[in-house]
Amino acid sequence: MNVAERDLLDxxxxxxxxxxxxxxxxxxxxxxxEYVASGAADEFTLRWNRQALDSIKLNTRVLVDVSRIDTRVSLFGLDLAYPILVAPTAYHRTMHPEGELATARGAGAAEALYVVSSFTNTPLSEIASVATQPLWFQLYVSDDREQTKALVQEAEAQGCRALCVTVDTPVAGVRNRQQRVNFAMPEGIRTPHMADAFALTKSLTWKDVDWLQSFAKIPILLKGILNSDDAELAIQAGVSGIIVSNHGGRNLDTVPATIEALPRIAERVNKRVPVLMDGGIRRGTDVVKAIALGANAVLVGKPICFGLACGGADGVAKVLTILRTELELAMALTGKATLTDIDQSVIWR
Structure with missing residues (x-):
C-alpha cells in the first residue's frame, strides 16, 4: 500500500x-x-471558543416535516450549497506537499467556498486554475500600499468574488507554543504574495478601508470584529460584510469567544449586511447555534488544516462533508427544515 492509498483508507x-x-x-x-493547534499566550480564548459553544443548549421541536432539509444560502450573489466556508489559513505546504492546491480541490469536491490566505504557499493563479468552487481572498494590508493594491487586483484578476480584510492583526499576538518549536518556513517553501510576515502595518485605520474601497471591484468584508461599535462603524464605512472573529484565539488572549460576541454584533447590524463567524466550529450543532444567534454562515480553519494533513484534498473534503452532514441532521432533529427557520427559538433559555 502506497502513502496515497494509506491516507485515503485512514x-x-x-x-x-x-x-x-x-x-x-x-x-x-x-x-x-503546534502552528495550527496553538493559540495566544495562556490560550484561554482558544479554549473558550469551544467551551462557549458547548455550553449552549438546543431547544428542539418535534412532529415537524423535515423530510426535505435545505441548507442553501446566498452571499454576495453566490448561491452556496451550505453555510460552511473554508477559512483563510496560512502555510498549507507545511501541512501537505500539495498545499493550497489540495485545499482548493477538496473544497471543490465538497462544494465549499474557499477563502485563500495572503500567506498562501501557492500562487493565487495556480489555486484558481484548479478551483471548481468560488474563491474569496483574505487580505493583510502592508505598509507598501502599491504592493497591497497590486495584490487586490491580482485577486480580482484570478476571479476571487470577495475580499476579506483582516483588521485584528496590526501585530501578531504572543504565541508561546510557536516560539517553543521555533516555527519557521521549511527550506524551499515560500509565500509568493507576502514576502515578510512582519511587514503588516500597525497604522491600519478606517481611512485605509476607504482607500481599499476606492479601487476594489469586489465586495469587502472586515474580518476580526468583536465589538458592536466597530460593527456599526464598518457599516457606516460602507463595507459589504462583517466576520466576527478572534483570529482563532491566536492574537489577544482573554477576549471573548466569538459565539459570545456574535449576538450583540448581529443585533447592532440588524441584517444591514451579512454577518459571518469563525472560531471553534467543530460540530453541525455549532453551525445551527451560530445561525440561530445571527450568523449568515460560518468559516472553519483549524479542522481544514488537520484534514489537509491527514489526506490532502480527500481530507479537506472529508472535514467539510462531516460538518455538512451533521448540520443537516441537527436541523432535522431541532425541527428546522431551512436555514431561515433557524432563529433564537432554537436556543434553550
Missing amino acids: VNQLINLFDVEKLAAERMTPMAY
Whole structure:
C-alpha cells in the first residue's frame, strides 16, 4: 500500500472532526501541528471558543416535516450549497506537499467556498486554475500600499468574488507554543504574495478601508470584529460584510469567544449586511447555534488544516462533508427544515 492509498483508507475511517485532529497530530511535524493547534499566550480564548459553544443548549421541536432539509444560502450573489466556508489559513505546504492546491480541490469536491490566505504557499493563479468552487481572498494590508493594491487586483484578476480584510492583526499576538518549536518556513517553501510576515502595518485605520474601497471591484468584508461599535462603524464605512472573529484565539488572549460576541454584533447590524463567524466550529450543532444567534454562515480553519494533513484534498473534503452532514441532521432533529427557520427559538433559555 502506497502513502496515497494509506491516507485515503485512514480518511474514510474518520468519524468526526476530533478524530481528524488526532490523526493529523500523528502525521504532521511537531512544528506544523503546534502552528495550527496553538493559540495566544495562556490560550484561554482558544479554549473558550469551544467551551462557549458547548455550553449552549438546543431547544428542539418535534412532529415537524423535515423530510426535505435545505441548507442553501446566498452571499454576495453566490448561491452556496451550505453555510460552511473554508477559512483563510496560512502555510498549507507545511501541512501537505500539495498545499493550497489540495485545499482548493477538496473544497471543490465538497462544494465549499474557499477563502485563500495572503500567506498562501501557492500562487493565487495556480489555486484558481484548479478551483471548481468560488474563491474569496483574505487580505493583510502592508505598509507598501502599491504592493497591497497590486495584490487586490491580482485577486480580482484570478476571479476571487470577495475580499476579506483582516483588521485584528496590526501585530501578531504572543504565541508561546510557536516560539517553543521555533516555527519557521521549511527550506524551499515560500509565500509568493507576502514576502515578510512582519511587514503588516500597525497604522491600519478606517481611512485605509476607504482607500481599499476606492479601487476594489469586489465586495469587502472586515474580518476580526468583536465589538458592536466597530460593527456599526464598518457599516457606516460602507463595507459589504462583517466576520466576527478572534483570529482563532491566536492574537489577544482573554477576549471573548466569538459565539459570545456574535449576538450583540448581529443585533447592532440588524441584517444591514451579512454577518459571518469563525472560531471553534467543530460540530453541525455549532453551525445551527451560530445561525440561530445571527450568523449568515460560518468559516472553519483549524479542522481544514488537520484534514489537509491527514489526506490532502480527500481530507479537506472529508472535514467539510462531516460538518455538512451533521448540520443537516441537527436541523432535522431541532425541527428546522431551512436555514431561515433557524432563529433564537432554537436556543434553550
